[in-house]
Amino acid sequence: MIRIEGLRKIYGSGQTTVAALGGVSLTVMKGDIHGIIGMSGAGKSTLIRCINRLDTPTEGRILIDGQDILAMKPRELRAMRKRVSMIFQQFNLLMQRTVARNVRYPLEISGVPKAEANRRVAELLEIVGLTNKADAYPAQLSGGQKQRVAIARALASNPEVLLSDEATSALDPMTTQSILALLQDINRRMGITVVVITHEMAVIRQICNRVTIIDGGEIVEEGDVDEVFTHTRSTAGRRLFGIVSAEPHDELHFTDAIRIVFDGDTFNEPVLSQMILKTGLAVNILSADVKQLSGKRYGQMLLEVPASYEDRARLMNTLSGMGVTVEEVHLS
Amino acid sequence: MTADKIWALVRQGFIDTLYMTIPATLLAYLLGLPLGVLLVITKKGGIREMPTFNKVLGVIINFLRSVPFLILLVMLFPVTRIVMGTSVGTRSIIFPLFVSAFPFVARMVEGSLNEVDSGLIEAAQSMGSTTLQIIWKVLLPEALPSLINGAAICITTILAYTAMAGAAGGDGLGKIAITYGLNRREYGVMYAASIALVVLVQLFQMIGNILTRVTDHRRR
Numbered sequence A: 001m002i003r004i005e006g007l008r009k010i011y012g013s014g015q016t017t018v019a020a021l022g023g024v025s026l027t028v029m030k031g032d033i034h035g036i037i038g039m040s041g042a043g044k045s046t047l048i049r050c051i052n053r054l055d056t057p058t059e060g061r062i063l064i065d066g067q068d069i070l071a072m073k074p075r076e077l078r079a080m081r082k083r084v085s086m087i088f089q090q091f092n093l094l095m096q097r098t099v100a101r102n103v104r105y106p107l108e109i110s111g112v113p114k115a116e117a118n119r120r121v122a123e124l125l126e127i128v129g130l131t132n133k134a135d136a137y138p139a140q141l142s143g144g145q146k147q148r149v150a151i152a153r154a155l156a157s158n159p160e161v162l163l164s165d166e167a168t169s170a171l172d173p174m175t176t177q178s179i180l181a182l183l184q185d186i187n188r189r190m191g192i193t194v195v196v197i198t199h200e201m202a203v204i205r206q207i208c209n210r211v212t213i214i215d216g217g218e219i220v221e222e223g224d225v226d227e228v229f230t231h232t233r234s235t236a237g238r239r240l241f242g243i244v245s246a247e248p249h250d251e252l253h254f255t256d257a258i259r260i261v262f263d264g265d266t267f268n269e270p271v272l273s274q275m276i277l278k279t280g281l282a283v284n285i286l287s288a289d290v291k292q293l294s295g296k297r298y299g300q301m302l303l304e305v306p307a308s309y310e311d312r313a314r315l316m317n318t319l320s321g322m323g324v325t326v327e328e329v330h331l332s
Numbered sequence B: 001m002t003a004d005k006i007w008a009l010v011r012q013g014f015i016d017t018l019y020m021t022i023p024a025t026l027l028a029y030l031l032g033l034p035l036g037v038l039l040v041i042t043k044k045g046g047i048r049e050m051p052t053f054n055k056v057l058g059v060i061i062n063f064l065r066s067v068p069f070l071i072l073l074v075m076l077f078p079v080t081r082i083v084m085g086t087s088v089g090t091r092s093i094i095f096p097l098f099v100s101a102f103p104f105v106a107r108m109v110e111g112s113l114n115e116v117d118s119g120l121i122e123a124a125q126s127m128g129s130t131t132l133q134i135i136w137k138v139l140l141p142e143a144l145p146s147l148i149n150g151a152a153i154c155i156t157t158i159l160a161y162t163a164m165a166g167a168a169g170g171d172g173l174g175k176i177a178i179t180y181g182l183n184r185r186e187y188g189v190m191y192a193a194s195i196a197l198v199v200l201v202q203l204f205q206m207i208g209n210i211l212t213r214v215t216d217h218r219r220r
Helices: A044-051 A074-083 A099-109 A114-127 A143-155 A173-190 A201-207 A225-230 A235-241 A271-279 A309-321 B003-042 B051-066 B069-075 B077-084 B091-114 B118-126 B131-168 B173-183 B187-215
Strands: A002-011 A018-028 A033-037 A059-064 A084-088 A161-165 A193-198 A210-215 A218-224 A256-262 A284-293 A296-304 A325-330
Touching: A002 A044, A018 A044, A018 A059, A018 A210, A018 A218, A033 A044, A033 A173, A033 A201, A044 A059, A044 A161, A044 A193, A074 A084, A084 A143, A084 B118, A099 A114, A099 A143, A099 B131, A114 A143, A143 A161, A143 A173, A161 A173, A173 A193, A173 A201, A193 A201, A201 A225, A201 A284, A210 A225, A210 A235, A218 A225, A218 A235, A225 A284, A225 A296, A256 A309, A271 A309, A309 A325, B003 B051, B003 B091, B003 B131, B003 B173, B003 B187, B051 B091, B069 B077, B069 B091, B069 B131, B077 B091, B091 B131, B118 B131, B131 B173, B131 B187, B173 B187
Parallel strands: A033 A193, A033 A210, A084 A161, A161 A193
Antiparallel strands: A002 A018, A002 A059, A210 A218, A256 A296, A256 A325, A284 A296
């Protein structure tokens, strides 16, 4: 379990300071795939880098299994880092080492005997599906393959936590899918807690069970992924979920709309037609899409609704009567 | 002068030049390489940040580098006499060569190590590496092609310095070119010695280039 309490990180000094994190508190439970999402500059990278102390926070506490990592001496810190691995957007593989020797690096620095290390390397390459690339150099691999090597390397020390800092952001959508599937597989098979930093909601939807939305260095929303998705409260969350556009200029010129979310039960029902038949009220579909959320399918629609309060209430009641999640959205 | 005599002279000069260049280069790396590493790891944002130490070291290195070799050679006479037992002759030149070359080597090494992607160092840190492990297993191996390329430049620079060794009674190709060509107008000898120097420089550079290419796995 990772507990973060009142984490603040301030860059610069004197008059020109920038707060990357303004008092963040967060708990990551064992076995979770916990997503931390935010726009660039939201402070999410700083946050994850504090968890293994690549960055040192200005204030606050970080407890991993009850141990305060900010109070650790260098030796303890190194031991902790072997339990908390990390993968990166730019892979950060040693370019002068072959794939196998990259994966062996963490074993080398821990003094694992050579024969045992080689056995473990073969095992790890098997897990990430790169056995045939053992003697290749990173420069000869594709982006997805490089990230697989990085994942194998991160697993070599038998960590309890895997930190993923935008690990799929440099990859194409297909490769992203396969890397995410691998992370999920690792989480399930080995019980490794995964903390995923991303700016893409698709990543959260595909593998995370918990999500924290961070904006301007502060947490604006947190919870189970399907809960946060169906009842998005924060503006940043709505932007990230694509409920309102991130671009202010193409915003539509009205203020009243409702958002409806279908889940497994109502997914195949002709909800909208029924609603129109029942109420006799016309609505205008502003946007609609279908999303995969930890294996379940969700549909969401944004509807422009009649302006009168009674009509709107009638619409919303009818919709909730049909088992659909409804909420008012104020677009600006 | 007969071709035979010129050949004998140049061959001896060739040997003398190598006798000064190679040990001086090795010694310069023995000290310059660790200093280069220190410059990199103690800089601001380095893995063992020590800004004051870094600045002092930088100033000392810059000072040594800015003294022209010929002046340094003369300044060092008393020290050379103590260290090498004599301050004249081919062997004694090794010491001033070393003193003038190691700061240069340190800067070259620093440049090579600074090219290593900081992301790699971060990854190594994130895996729980010690400072020494990062130096031995990340910084130096990742910079190897660049270090070799730098070494080729260093050795040719030191080679060029040996040509001035004549001033302190050292032998070698430079001395031959000056005494025979300049002082006695034996232009045949001068050209032969100069060509031998050119060949030597080309040779070092070629070996350096090949080794750089062979050790570089950063491109496919």
